[in-house]
Amino acid sequence: MNLIPEKNKKAGVCYAFSDDGLELPVIDITHPAFAFEMDDAKLNTLIDSFVRSSAIPAAALQAAAQKSILLRGFVESAGTYTTGMSTYLNKLEPDNLGEGYAGPLDRQWAASLTPVTFRWRMRHVVRLLADGLSKALAARPGADVHLINIAGGPAMDSLNALILLHKENPAQLVGRTIAIHVFDLDEQGPHFGARALEALLAEGAPLHGLQASFDSIPYNWSQPAVLQEQISRLDLRNSVAAGSSEGGLFEYASDEDIVANLLVLRAGAAPDFVMVGPVVRSAQTLDERLKTSDQIPGRPAIRYIGLEAFEKLANQAGWCIARSLDGPMHQVVSLMQI
Numbered sequence: 001m002n003l004i005p006e007k008n009k010k011a012g013v014c015y016a017f018s019d020d021g022l023e024l025p026v027i028d029i030t031h032p033a034f035a036f037e038m039d040d041a042k043l044n045t046l047i048d049s050f051v052r053s054s055a056i057p058a059a060a061l062q063a064a065a066q067k068s069i070l071l072r073g074f075v076e077s078a079g080t081y082t083t084g085m086s087t088y089l090n091k092l093e094p095d096n097l098g099e100g101y102a103g104p105l106d107r108q109w110a111a112s113l114t115p116v117t118f119r120w121r122m123r124h125v126v127r128l129l130a131d132g133l134s135k136a137l138a139a140r141p142g143a144d145v146h147l148i149n150i151a152g153g154p155a156m157d158s159l160n161a162l163i164l165l166h167k168e169n170p171a172q173l174v175g176r177t178i179a180i181h182v183f184d185l186d187e188q189g190p191h192f193g194a195r196a197l198e199a200l201l202a203e204g205a206p207l208h209g210l211q212a213s214f215d216s217i218p219y220n221w222s223q224p225a226v227l228q229e230q231i232s233r234l235d236l237r238n239s240v241a242a243g244s245s246e247g248g249l250f251e252y253a254s255d256e257d258i259v260a261n262l263l264v265l266r267a268g269a270a271p272d273f274v275m276v277g278p279v280v281r282s283a284q285t286l287d288e289r290l291k292t293s294d295q296i297p298g299r300p301a302i303r304y305i306g307l308e309a310f311e312k313l314a315n316q317a318g319w320c321i322a323r324s325l326d327g328p329m330h331q332v333v334s335l336m337q338i
Contacts, residue, residue, distance in 0.1 A: 282306025
């Protein structure tokens with residue numbers, strides 16, 4: 001494997017290598033390098049630019065993808081889903097992309113609407129996940145912590161929830177045994193996530209001093225018996241635990257699979273277990289200008305399910321929406337048991 005080290009590392013940012021040999025910054029939403037600000041004027045500009053770009057012919061998009069690692073991952077997801085590492089690269093702001101693998105086209109794309117929505121939705125998932133965990137941590141002093149991440153790739157939402165919790169209330173996590181469990185068919189994303197956690201635990205890094213581990217389990221969400229078997233070994237009922245699926249289960253899975261996975265989690269978890277994830281807006285609640293997104297060549301097979309229809313599915317599995325945070329393409333929900 002040829003390694004491409006980052007030559008311009010930023011102070012206070014951790015770095016880890018991908019399976020492809022790219023040394024990438026580890027996203028830490030509490031660090032200024034990953035600051036996220038968006039006002040209405042900037043959002044409107046991004047949406048208008050998105051509408052103009054949606055008219056680009058498929059052949060032109062394919063040609064551009066040959067010159068851009070970020071666009072290539074988007075094009076390769078046509079009719080399916082974006083991989084964990086492709087999504088991760090899209091979450092890196094233009095200034096955080098390394099010169100060894102990214103060029104002007106990558107930085108231009110990274111500043112556009114689609115990558116911005118990835119960063120937006122991750123922050124909302126992290127906030128709701130950290131808030132749900134904080135309540136359980138206060139109720140169970142010293143208990144083990146388990147983060148269940150379905151289709152999580154590098155599980156950057158789980159890692160950042162720990163970073164946020166440790167920054168806001170360090171005493172809550174110190175002395176506990178913490179484990180992140182990623183259920184995903186992909187291998188490269190979890191490999192990077194494990195290296196990212198190792199970097200975050202190093203001396204001087206955001207999670208230094210914590211006892212945290214990272215494991216991955218091959219998982220197809222259409223086979224929930226695997227999830228059931230695995231979580232039955234974790235004693236979630238006597239632990240501090242929460243789940244998430246950022247850009248996975250609620251965006252791509254069928255109604256039946258969403259319900260089946262939520263049923264398994266409800267049966268195996270304590271009553272205060274929360275499940276967090278983004279739901280893609282329905283056509284009725286989507287900005288009119290964004291309704292052309294389903295016509296873009298090479299679009300991933302996301303479902304415009306909407307909050308109302310999703311809540312009915314959640315109710316079937318014994319869950320309700322406790323909180324939701326709005327973004328232009330997604331509404332991130334925190335589910336609690338009924």
